Structures are given as structure tokens and as C-alpha cells.
Amino acid sequence: MKYKIKTLIFVCVISTLAACTEQKPTTGLYLLLDTSGTYTKELKKAQQIIHYYLANLEPGDSFAVARIDSGSFSEKDIIAKVTFDHRPSRANEQKRIFAQSIQHFIETVKSSAYTDINGGLLQASEYLTETQVSRKVVMIFSDLLEELPKGFKRDFDLPLTDFEVVALNVTKLSSDNRDPKLYMKRLDYWQKRIELSGATWRVINDLEREDALIL
């Protein structure tokens, strides 16, 4: 009888501990890189941003970098993706490999004719939902000027509920310089579209501000 009671107490204690054990909140970061036209010149800056996040992301977090080209709603456009191991030493190794992949991509990247931002966002949404992270952040390193090839339809609602979308380094085009309204209109369009889909919207143009980049 005593043995049974002891076993029961032991099982209860273990169950309570197991019930108390929870997963640490993890972050999923998906970075979209615009490779259209002259924007490829800005990719060196993007590499610095990637390195910054590689240094700051912790074991258990997920990180993916994808390109925005003519048709971005495709797994092929993901340049590198990783979910960091729970052991810091292994995670560091993964970070090194990730950084090397990005380096290789930047050295060999070719400009694309079109810019499918919505496709990239949809792919980001899919990836981050699959990783089941607690916090989902999508970063768009682009001038936010979308140009779609003929036949591409992107008039759907983006499934970005509880996402954080951050636009990085939104450069001003020559047309924006002539008419700044175009730039403001473009930003306004994306803000509305993102917020309507249930996500939050932020723009960071000064990449030197470390406090703004902190996740």
C-alpha cells in the first residue's frame, strides 16, 4: 500500500513538473531581399543586417532569407533557412554556414526584371506559420515598388495575422525625387495592405540605428 502511495506521489510530482515545462518563446525572422534592377547594389547593406540578426538570434529561433524576383511565391527563392539548434555551439556552427550561404548569394546574384513583393510575403507567411514560432517577423529589404509580370495575380488578402512586418531601407527612386507624393503613396499603400491583413507595420530607413533593429 505504502509503495503504491509513494509511486502515486512520484507520478504526480513528475506530471506537475512536466506540465510546468513549457517552450521558451521563439522568434521567426523572414528577410525578403529585393533583387530587382539597381537595388542589388544595396545588398551589401542587407548582408550586414543579416549578420546583425545572426549574432542576436538565439537557439530555437528560426531565420530565413529569400529573394524577391519576378515570381517570389516559391520555395526556390529561399536562399537560406535555419532553425537554430538548442545547443549554442551547434547554433554557432549553423550561423557560420548561413552567413557563408548569404555571402555566396550576394557574390553571384543577378538582377531580376520584376518585383513580386506580395508573392514573397505570402511565402514568408507560409514558412513562419509552419515553423510554429511565437513571434513572427517579416522584413522587406526593398524600395517597395512592385512590378509583376503579365498574368500574375496578387489581389488577395495576405494571411499575416499577428505578424510584424518591417520595411528596411526603402530607397527613394528618381521618380520619387521628382514627385515625393509617389513615395508617400507607396508607403501608405503598403502600410494599409499590411495592417488590413492583421499585421503591424514599421519602416526603418536608418540602418545605423541599432535600437530600431532590435527584435
Next chain:
Amino acid sequence: MPIANIIPGQPVLSWILVLLCATLVLYFIRQSAHQLLDNLTQLLVQNLRLLSKALLNLSKQMAVRNRDVLFEHGQQQAERALERQFIRLSNLVEKDLSRYPSMQRDIEQNITSMEDKLLLTSQVPAPLPEWTEAVESISKLKDTTKNDAVVGKLLQAIYEAFHKQQNEVMNVYRADIAKSHNQLKGAMSHWRRLHHKITEVGQSWHLLIQQASKMDHQVEHFENLVKGTDKAENLLKASSTTQFFISMIVMVIAGFGAFVNYNLIALPMSELMPATSQVAGYNVADIGAAVIIMLEITVGLFFMESIGITRLFPVIHFMEDKKRMIWAWVCMIFLLALCGVEAGLAFMRESMVADKALLTSFLVGGEQAVTQASQQEHSNIPMIGQMMLGFVLPLILMFVAIPFESVIHTGRHVLGNVLVQLCILLSTLLRTLSLLIKQLNHSLKNVYDILCFAPIWIEHLIESRPKTKGHKSIKNTDGDEAQNKHIKTEPKLLDDASLDERAES
């Protein structure tokens, strides 16, 4: 309807009318209002006094309990001190007694040697001169001229023989004396040895006497404790409070040590335990590091217990000596294993920090920066220092068992005393509050009377008007009745004895 329009067009009159009515109402309900205030005051005051008494009784009970606990702890301490003194005395006696047979033998040998020497030095009386008989014979010869020459010759011969023999005897005697002196010189060493041995015995006895007087003092102290004298209580209180604070300071220092230890192993623990899991908002790796430190302290506690320094666990304390020593060895092995684990973790921590630094260099400056960083000379001193800290800190933390025991034993009494004082303070505050409420009641009644002063003043005037005798007697009777009524209606406050009873119940 506004008050100012009670008499249309006459706001002042309306207000006066209202005030008059209000004053009259207040006057008519004065007795009841006073009664209400008295009843409420009684309710509050009696409950507060009851609570105050209850707290006072509680504080008394707690003080008695604290005293018992204090004496119990004091007796335990005194028992331990007595036990230690007995052990010392026993060791002393054992050590001295074990030496006594050999010492006695030594002394006896020395005495025998000295006796022998003395025997050898005993003086041999000089042999009687043989020539005395010859002198006697000569003296018996007749005094004649004939004999004179013979006597002279004889005496001359005796004289010469005497001188010769005397010289010989003297020489022999001197030789004997010199020999005796030499023998006595040889006995000196025995005498010194004997003196040294006796001094040693004296010193041992002196130590024994000192130890005995210490034990007398301890026994006296113990007797005082058993009797429960005030002197013993005061001594114990002072000692207990001092011990508590000293132990607390040491515990705080040990806490800082544990914090350093925790920081040393928290990072590498993330390699061993899943860094992505949490329990109650804390990383499992951090909890693991804290658990390791707690385990070290626990094993340290068991070790200190098993070698008899602390007495927190009676089960360990009452083990057989052999089993207790086995237990101590087991604890020490576990502790050393944990020390080794910590040293390993400290090494791993340094490797992880270096790896992180290399990664940062790689992310900032690329492969070139990594090559440069790896080519730089690194000192191993921080790593060795960390490893040594990792090994030594658990052993140092082991000693926290001593202040911990002290805090456990003295804390009960100190905290109990604080609670007693709090109860007394609270009781006094409640008493003060009850007095304040009483005074407030009086003040409120006075304020009430001020509000309806006019009718009371008129009443007073009517009462103080000179009256006929008959009227007076009637009035007096009325006044007595009113007084009686007042006495009847005055709320009766419970006396202290009944409050005590209630508080105790």
C-alpha cells in the same frame, strides 16, 4: 422644492425656519443620538480591547514558548560543550595515564640507581690503629731509667709507624672520598631525570586541574540552564541574537558566493540541457545550474553532519561511527565529483565564450578577421582561474552548513521575539485606538450639543429657575429619575477580568 422657497419670497425667513426646525429635531432626538453614539463606541471599544487583550495573551504565550525553545537550545549547546570538555579530559587522562607506567618504571629505576650510588658512597670507618695496644703496653712499663731508653725507642718507632700509617690512611680516605664524589656526580643525572619526570607529572596534573575547573564552570552553567535562572536566560538571549546576526552575515556572503558560482556554470549548462525549454518562466538550463549548486550545498551539509560538526539530521548523527565515516566518505566523493563537473563546466564556458567571439569576428569582419583572431596569442590564465573557481567554490560553500545550523537554531528564537514585540506593539496600538474612539465619542456628543445649544440653554434656564419647595422636590425626584435613567442607559463597558476571559477563550 428649494429651502429658500419654503416661505415664498422670504429666503432668509425660510432658512431661519429650517434651522429652527432642525435644532428642535436635534434637541428632541438628543437622547437617542447620544445613546446611538455610546452604543457604537461600546461596540468598537470593547472589540478593540478584546483584540488587544488577545494579542497580549498571545504574546505572553509566545514569550513562554520562546523561553522554552531558548532553554532547550541552550541546554543542547551546553550538553555539547560538556561533552567536548569530557572528551578533552578523557583524551588528556588517557594520554597521561598511558605514560604513567613507563614513567613510574623510569622513576623507580632512577631511585634504585640513586640508592645504589648512595650505598657506594657510604663512608667506611677508618680501621682502628693497631699501635694503640702497643702504646698501652708501654704505658704499663715501670718508670725506671732502664726502661726509658727502650720506651723512647719504642715510642719513636710507634711515632714513625703512626705517621706512616696516618699518611697511608689519609691517602686511602682521600681516594675513597674522591670516588664517592664521582659516584654522587653520577647520581646527579638520575636526580635531574627524576626532577624532570616529577615536573612533567605536575604539569599534567595542572592541566587536569584546569580542565576540571572548566568543566566545573560548564556544569554550573548547565545547572543554571536546568534551573532556568534569569541570568542564564539573559546570557542565552544575548548569545542567541549575536549568533543569529553573525550567521546571517556569513549566509549573505555565502549567497554571493553561490551567485558567482551560478554565473560560472549557467552558460555551459545550456549545452547540456535544452536551452529552449522553460519552467515557470525560467530557462531549464538556468534551473539546472541552480540545482547543481543546491545539490553541492546539500552534499556539503551531509558531509558536515557526518563528521559531527553540525547536528541538523539526527538520523546521521545517531549512526554508528563506522557507518558515519562511510557516509562521510561517500559525501566527500560526491562533492569532489560535483567539483569536477563544475571545473569542466567552467572550461566549457571559456570555450563557448571564445567560440562566440570568433563567430562575432566572422560576422563583422569575415574569414580574414577570424584568421587574425585565431593567430593572436591567448592567455590561459582566465580559463585556469575559472576552472579553479569552479572546483574550489563548492568546497567553500560546504562550510555554509555551520552558519545555516546556527540560523536555524537561533532564528526561531529571534523571530519569535520579534513576533512577541509586534504583538505587544499591536496590542498597545489597539488600546490607544480604543481610547481615541472613546474621546471621539465625547467630542461628537459635545459637537451635537453645540448644534442644538439654544433649546438646551432654555432647558437649563428653566431648570435653574427658583421654584417652590413642593415643586423642587418633584423636580428633584424627576432629576434623580433622569439620572437613574441615564445610568441605566449608559453603556456598560466590560471590566478587564471579563475581557481576559474572553480573550483567552
